[in-house]
Amino acid sequence: xxxxxxxxxxxxxxxxxxxxxxxxxxxxxxxxxxxxxxxxxxxxxxxxxxxxxxxxxxxxxxxxxxxxxxxxxxxxxxxxxxxxxxxxxxxxxxxxxxxxxxxxxxxxxxxxxxxxxxxxxxxxxxxxxxxxxxxxxxxxxxxxxxxxxxxxxxxxxxxxxxxxxxxxxxxxxxxxxxxxxxxxxxxxxxxxxxxxxxxxxxxxxxxxxxxxxxxxxxxxxxxxxxxxxxxxxxxxxxxxx
Numbered sequence: 001x002x003x004x005x006x007x008x009x010x011x012x013x014x015x016x017x018x019x020x021x022x023x024x025x026x027x028x029x030x031x032x033x034x035x036x037x038x039x040x041x042x043x044x045x046x047x048x049x050x051x052x053x054x055x056x057x058x059x060x061x062x063x064x065x066x067x068x069x070x071x072x073x074x075x076x077x078x079x080x081x082x083x084x085x086x087x088x089x090x091x092x093x094x095x096x097x098x099x100x101x102x103x104x105x106x107x108x109x110x111x112x113x114x115x116x117x118x119x120x121x122x123x124x125x126x127x128x129x130x131x132x133x134x135x136x137x138x139x140x141x142x143x144x145x146x147x148x149x150x151x152x153x154x155x156x157x158x159x160x161x162x163x164x165x166x167x168x169x170x171x172x173x174x175x176x177x178x179x180x181x182x183x184x185x186x187x188x189x190x191x192x193x194x195x196x197x198x199x200x201x202x203x204x205x206x207x208x209x210x211x212x213x214x215x216x217x218x219x220x221x222x223x224x225x226x227x228x229x230x231x232x233x234x235x236x237x238x239x240x241x
Contacts, residue, residue, distance in 0.1 A: 037068040041081070041193070041224035047088045049114070049205070050215040054094045058113065060087035066224055068126065075128050079136050083120040088142075088216045090114050095151060098165065103151075106161055110153030116171055116205070116216075118142035122179050122197070132185040140199050142175035142216075144168070170207055175216060177201040183222075193224035 042063040049055050066081035093112040097104050124138030147168040153161040183195025201216035 035070045037070075037226055038065065039193075039224050039226040040065050041222045043220065043222035045086060045218055045220045047090070047216065047218040049088075049090045050201075050217055051212045052090055052093070052214050054092065055090035056092040058087065058089045058091040058115070060115075062086040062220055062222065064120075077126040077128070079124045079126040079138075080122060083118075083122070086118065086120055086218075086220075088116045088118060088218055089147075093149075098151075098163075103163060107151045107153045107163065110151060110161070113150045113152065114167070115146075115148060115150070116144060117146040118144050118175060120199075124179060124181070128185070132188065133182070134185065134193075134195075135182050136197075137178075137180045140177055140179040144171055144173045144175065147171050171205050172203065172207060174203065175201055175205060176203050177216070181220075192226075193222075195222050195224070196220065197222065 040063075042061065045060050045062045046057045047060065048057050062083050063085040064081055064083035066079065069078040069080075071077060091111075091113050093114055095107050095110050095112055098107075120140055120142045122138065122140040124136040126134055126136035128134040147166070147170070149165045149167050151161075151163040151165065155161060178200045179197060181195055181197035183193050186192045186194065197220040199216065199218040199220070203215070204213040205216060206214050
C-alpha cells in the first residue's frame, strides 16, 4: 500500500511542479538500496513523424523518473521508469481545411505544430564500463493521453494567430518501439547521469489506415539525478565488490 501511495504522489507531483521536493520528502532514501537506484531525469527532445509529408523536427522537453535494478553482474542493470512529460509530434506541417471559411482564410499560408503526449515507459538492459560510460537498449511502451494540432499564422512577422484543434481520436492510444542509448556517470560513477537516447516507433500511430503508416521518432538528451542516495552505502557496496 505504501508503494502505491509513493507512486501516486510521484505522478501527481509532476503536475504540480513540486516534483523534487515532494519526492524527497515522501521517499528519502527508501527506494535507493544497494541493488536499486531511483532518481529524476529530464532534458530536451527532438521528435518527428516518419512518412508524414512536410514534417520537420519538433523541439520539446521531457521529465520523468527512473529505476536502475542491479543484477548479479554489477556491470549489468535493468533500466526502467516513466517519462511523464514528453511531447512527440512534428513541426511546420502544411495547413489543412478546418471546415470553417473564416478560419481557413485566417490561417492560409500558416503552419501547424502537431503535439502528441504520451506516458512512456522504457524497459532496457544497461551495461556500465569501468570508465563510467554506459550503453543501454531495449523497448519503450507509450500510452497516449493528449494530442492536438496548433495552427499558427504570422501577422507583422509574429505568431499573432493561433488555434488549437483536438486530434486525440486520430491516433492510437498505444505506441511501442525500440530504444537505444548511451551516457556518462559523473563523480566517479556516483553522481549525475548525462545521456542520449533514441526511440524508433514500430507501431503505426494513425487510426486512419488510408494514409501511409506513420511512426514516432524521438531523440532525447537527458540528465538524471539520484534522489536520496546514501553515499556511505554506495562506498560499502563498492568495497564488497
